[in-house]
Amino acid sequence: MDKTNNYYPELDSLRFLAFLLVLIHHSIFSESIPFWERLHNYGWMGVDLFLCLSAYLFAKLLFIEYEKKGSVNVRYFYLRRILRVWPLYFFYLGIALAYSIYIKGWRTDILIRSLGMFTFTDNLFTMAYGYNGIENGIIGVPHLWTISYEEQFYLIIPWVLQILYRLKKTDIMRILGIAMLFGMFIRALFIYYKVEHPAIWVFPFTHYESILGGIIMGLGLFDRYLNKIPSWVSFITGLTALWLVTYLPNIDVTQWKIMLTYPLIGIGVSLILFAALRGNLGPVSSLLRNMGFRYLGKISYGLYVYQGLGIYISSKIISAFVSSDRGIIYPALLITSSLIITIVIASISYQFLEKTFLRIKDRFTLINSRPI
Numbered sequence: 001m002d003k004t005n006n007y008y009p010e011l012d013s014l015r016f017l018a019f020l021l022v023l024i025h026h027s028i029f030s031e032s033i034p035f036w037e038r039l040h041n042y043g044w045m046g047v048d049l050f051l052c053l054s055a056y057l058f059a060k061l062l063f064i065e066y067e068k069k070g071s072v073n074v075r076y077f078y079l080r081r082i083l084r085v086w087p088l089y090f091f092y093l094g095i096a097l098a099y100s101i102y103i104k105g106w107r108t109d110i111l112i113r114s115l116g117m118f119t120f121t122d123n124l125f126t127m128a129y130g131y132n133g134i135e136n137g138i139i140g141v142p143h144l145w146t147i148s149y150e151e152q153f154y155l156i157i158p159w160v161l162q163i164l165y166r167l168k169k170t171d172i173m174r175i176l177g178i179a180m181l182f183g184m185f186i187r188a189l190f191i192y193y194k195v196e197h198p199a200i201w202v203f204p205f206t207h208y209e210s211i212l213g214g215i216i217m218g219l220g221l222f223d224r225y226l227n228k229i230p231s232w233v234s235f236i237t238g239l240t241a242l243w244l245v246t247y248l249p250n251i252d253v254t255q256w257k258i259m260l261t262y263p264l265i266g267i268g269v270s271l272i273l274f275a276a277l278r279g280n281l282g283p284v285s286s287l288l289r290n291m292g293f294r295y296l297g298k299i300s301y302g303l304y305v306y307q308g309l310g311i312y313i314s315s316k317i318i319s320a321f322v323s324s325d326r327g328i329i330y331p332a333l334l335i336t337s338s339l340i341i342t343i344v345i346a347s348i349s350y351q352f353l354e355k356t357f358l359r360i361k362d363r364f365t366l367i368n369s370r371p372i
Contacts, residue, residue, distance in 0.1 A: 006061060007370050010276045011053055012297025013288040018053070019296075019303045021046030023342070026143065027311060027335045033328065042246045044201075045265055047146055048210040050304075052269040054150065055211040058157050059218025061367045066165045069366065074158045076364040081154045083361035084301070088354055089147055092305050093117055096140045103139065113137030117144065120151040123202040131198065140308040145202050152204055153211065161215075169221055176212050180263075183208055187259065197252040209266030217270050231280045238271030298370065302346030302354065310342030 025043025029036050062072050097117075100110055116125030117138065123145040131142035164172050187206040190199055200206045216222060226234060241264045248264075249255045279285045287293065296303070314337040322330050358372045 006064060006367055008277060009294050010279075010285075010288040011057065012295075012300070012370070013290065013293040014049060014053060014273065014276055015297040015300040016293055016303070018046040018049035019300045019307070020339075021049070022143070022304065023307050023311075023339060024335065026307060027338060028331050036331075038246050041250055042242075044251065045242055045245065045269070048265045049269045049272070050146070051150075051153075051208075052210040052214040052217075052266070052273055054153075055157075055214025056218040056273060057214075057369060059161060059215045061369055062158060062161050063165055063219065064367050066162065072158050072162050072165075073366065076366065077158045078154070079364045080361050081151075083357045083364075084354075085147065085151070087357045088302060088305055088349060089144070091349075091353060093138075093141065093144075096138050100137075100139045109137045113141065116148065117141060120148040122148040123152075123204070124148070126202045127199045140312070143308060144305070146304075149202065149204060164215075164219070169219075172219065173216075173221055176216065180209060180212055184259065184263075187262070191254055191256055191259070194254055197254060200254070200258070201251050207262060209262045210269050213266040213270030214273070217274050226274055227278075231275045231278045232282075234271045234278070235275035235281055235284065238268045238273075238275065241265070241268030241271065296343065299343075299346045299350045302349045303342055306345045306349065307338070307342050310345060311338045313341050314338040 021039075021043040023043075024039055025041075025046070027040070029040035062077070066072050097110070097114060104110065112125060112129065113122070116122035122141075126142075126145040129137075131145070164175070167175070183205055186203075187200055190203075190206055245261055245264050245268070248261050249257050251258060251261065275281060276285075276288055281288075311334070314334055318330065318333050318337060322333060355372060362372065
């Protein structure tokens with residue numbers, strides 16, 4: 001099968017940095033260091049960076065396929081997503097479910113969470129029942145609502161992109177602009193009726209600015225303007241947008257000010273992505289091309305899935321030697337050991353579980369984006 005290579009090493013490093021933000025968000029923090037506390041409180045922005053990267057890649061690679069083949073092979077697209085996502089997801093879910101039943105017995109909360117997890121609607125169950133379902137549900141899976149969110153995104157994205165590929169850039173921008181306004185309208189309704197967190201955060205129609213930003217960057221809709229600006233200006237502007245978000249109410253607060261939160265995140269992560277791919281960022285570009293970071297980005301899916309297990313094991317080990325009231329020492333040791341343990345687990349998983357399915361996935365790949 002004739003294939004075209006389109007590997008962007010910077011994306012792998014950005015994936016790892018996105019995971020690192022989420023890991024910090026899910027770990028404990030030290031109140032004695034304001035910056036660390038803020039990074040912890042707003043580390044969820046790593047999820048939006050993930051979403052933007054995915055949307056960018058799909059928009060870019062499927063367009064190359066469309067240009068080369070005359071259409072997008074939707075069946076192959078679905079097969080590739082299944083072979084990449086499902087094996088690790090169901091492997092981890094099976095372990096978490098078995099452990100939860102062993103600890104708690106078979107209960108209603110486990111059944112409810114299982115329905116969401118196995119049908120990839122867990123974000124909707126999370127919207128209704130919260131991250132932990134009823135009375136905690138399945139142990140170690142609250143963060144996996146994002147997999148359901150992305151699976152719903154995968155379901156429609158090849159069809160949407162095929163429509164957009166046929167249109168002029170002005171028409172595409174008009175459609176994406178309407179889509180953004182629609183999402184903001186639904187979000188405004190949620191705020192008006194005081195729908196509690198995490199509804200806005202986990203519901204696809206109220207949280208997709210970062211996806212729209214990734215599509216815009218993938219289709220190069222603003223390249224003519226952005227290419228006139230130095231990369232470092234785009235990069236600093238993106239970081240500034242994310243920094244401004246930390247001065248708005250956090251996403252767990254349903255206030256009108258969060259109407260600004262999601263667009264700012266979308267702008268921020270999109271500009272950072274554009275600047276990273278364009279390069280010329282000095283030491284930042286060197287860091288993003290670092291082989292170690294690139295490897296960690298390659299296993300970032302496993303890092304994300306296994307992070308709860310890594311934090312759990314780490315907390316048991318660290319608590320046996322260090323008291324949690326030791327100021328900065330305990331959280332620093334916890335985050336460091338959690339990262340190391342999660343990397344070890346994800347590396348083993350990638351080598352002995354995921355690679356097998358990635359080789360099969362390669363048979364259905366028309367446009368290569370990364371070597372296995």
